[in-house]
Amino acid sequence: MGQRExxxxxxxxxxxxxxxxxxxxxxxxxxxVVVALAADELLAMARGAGxxxxxxVPLLMLMAVMVGSWRWGIAGTTVAAIAAAIILPTAQLxxxxxxxxGLSGSSAAVFTVxxxxxxxxxxxxLRILPEGDLGIRILFFFLASIWVGDSGAYYxxxxxxxxxxxxxxxxxxxxxxxxGGAAATFAAAAVSKLVFGLPWSWGHMAVLAAILAVAAPVGxxxxxxFKRDTKVKDSSTLIxxxxxxxxxxxxxxxxxxxxxxxxxxxxxxx
Numbered sequence: 001m002g003q004r005e006x007x008x009x010x011x012x013x014x015x016x017x018x019x020x021x022x023x024x025x026x027x028x029x030x031x032x033v034v035v036a037l038a039a040d041e042l043l044a045m046a047r048g049a050g051x052x053x054x055x056x057v058p059l060l061m062l063m064a065v066m067v068g069s070w071r072w073g074i075a076g077t078t079v080a081a082i083a084a085a086i087i088l089p090t091a092q093l094x095x096x097x098x099x100x101x102g103l104s105g106s107s108a109a110v111f112t113v114x115x116x117x118x119x120x121x122x123x124x125x126l127r128i129l130p131e132g133d134l135g136i137r138i139l140f141f142f143l144a145s146i147w148v149g150d151s152g153a154y155y156x157x158x159x160x161x162x163x164x165x166x167x168x169x170x171x172x173x174x175x176x177x178x179x180g181g182a183a184a185t186f187a188a189a190a191v192s193k194l195v196f197g198l199p200w201s202w203g204h205m206a207v208l209a210a211i212l213a214v215a216a217p218v219g220x221x222x223x224x225x226f227k228r229d230t231k232v233k234d235s236s237t238l239i240x241x242x243x244x245x246x247x248x249x250x251x252x253x254x255x256x257x258x259x260x261x262x263x264x265x266x267x268x269x270x
Contacts, residue, residue, distance in 0.1 A: 007242055012147075019139050024128050031127075032066055035120035035253070038246040039112050041235040042226065046108040049230040052101035053108040057091045061109075065117035070124055077121065084113045119253035122260045129260075130269040134199070138269075141192035142259060145209060146216045146251050149185030153217065156180025170224040173217070182213040200268055211258050219254025223247070 018030060039062050046053045061084040068076030089106040092098065126142060127135040157177020165173045189209035192198065198205070223246060227235065234243025242248055263269045 007239060015143070016140075019127075019136055024135075027127060028066075028070060028124050031120065031124050032063055034245060034249065035066065035116060035123075036062060037238075038235070038244070038249050038253070039116040041238075041244045041246040042112050042116060043108070045226060045230040045232055045235060046112075048232065051108050052092075052095045052097050052105040053112075054088075054091055054095070054105070058088060058109040058113050061088060062113045062117040062120075065113060066121045066124065069118075069121035070128065077118070081114060081118070084117075085110055088113065116253060119256055122256040123252060125260055126256060126263075134269070137196040137198060138263075140196050141189065141198060141208075142212070142255070143252070144192055145185050145188040145212045146255060148188035149181040149213060149216055150220075150251065152184025153177040153181025166221060166224075169228055170221055173221070178217055181217060185209050185213040185216070204266065204268065208259060208262065211262060212255055215255035215258050216251035219251040222254060223250035 018027060022030065036059050040055065040059060043053055043055055043058060061080070065077065065080040065084060068080035070076075072079075088109040089102075092102055092106045092109070095101065095105060126138050129135065130138060153173075154177070157172065157174045157180065160180075161172075161174030161176045163175045164171065165175055165178060186206070186209045189205050189212070190202075193200070193202070193205050200208075223235070227233065235246035236244030238244045239248060
């Protein structure tokens with residue numbers, strides 16, 4: 001068994017147990033920690049590329065965005081996001097190199113907080129917004145569809161991939177892999193409806209599968225461009241065979257807002 005499979009064999013049961021057994025507040029606390037660690041990796045990538053961006057103030061603001069969103073809804077999200085947009089450039093004044101790097105450092109800090117923080121908040125909303133245990137079942141569907149789709153893309157692409165999708169950004173990704181991942185995502189969504197008893201029509205499931213089949217690989221490409229730009233292979237070496245937490249959560253974070261938006265817009269939750 002390779003490192004990739006060995007990690008999955010250990011991590012997936014632990015994550016399933018956390019989603020199923022932890023109270024909502026405890027799960028959200030765990031999510032804040034994971035998202036903050038992923039954001040810390042992005043900030044470290046920026047610093048490695050010579051961008052003078054801070055660490056603790058952006059991470060505190062990211063936590064404020066996530067917690068404020070869950071505690072006070074749109075109002076909390078808005079206040080925390082505005083505060084981040086004001087406080088982070090102000091904190092940049094304390095950098096020893098100021099004013100050099102003021103614009104790039106402020107931009108990296110604000111972007112990290114808003115991009116990673118808001119996407120993380122949306123992932124939390126998928127757990128807590130639906131009534132009863134529907135949020136748990138939605139998370140299982142969400143994670144299973146993305147991970148099965150990612151595995152399908154990996155194995156189909158490694159065996160049959162010939163046509164590169166974005167060779168300058170992610171040289172190993174192919175259109176054949178994307179097709180394999182999409183097929184696996186639709187299959188996982190269909191199985192999830194039956195196994196988890198999701199209360200939506202097959203039409204809604206097809207749309208959600210389509211959203212995930214597109215959003216998950218795009219999220220991975222978005223992070224890949226950050227890595228190529230900052231000249232790193234992985235966001236960190238935290239997870240053997242997988243890189244960092246940002247490498248493992250990029251697709252999940254990117255896909256959460258469109259899935260949440262669809263469910264809310266169609267009145268399927270809330």
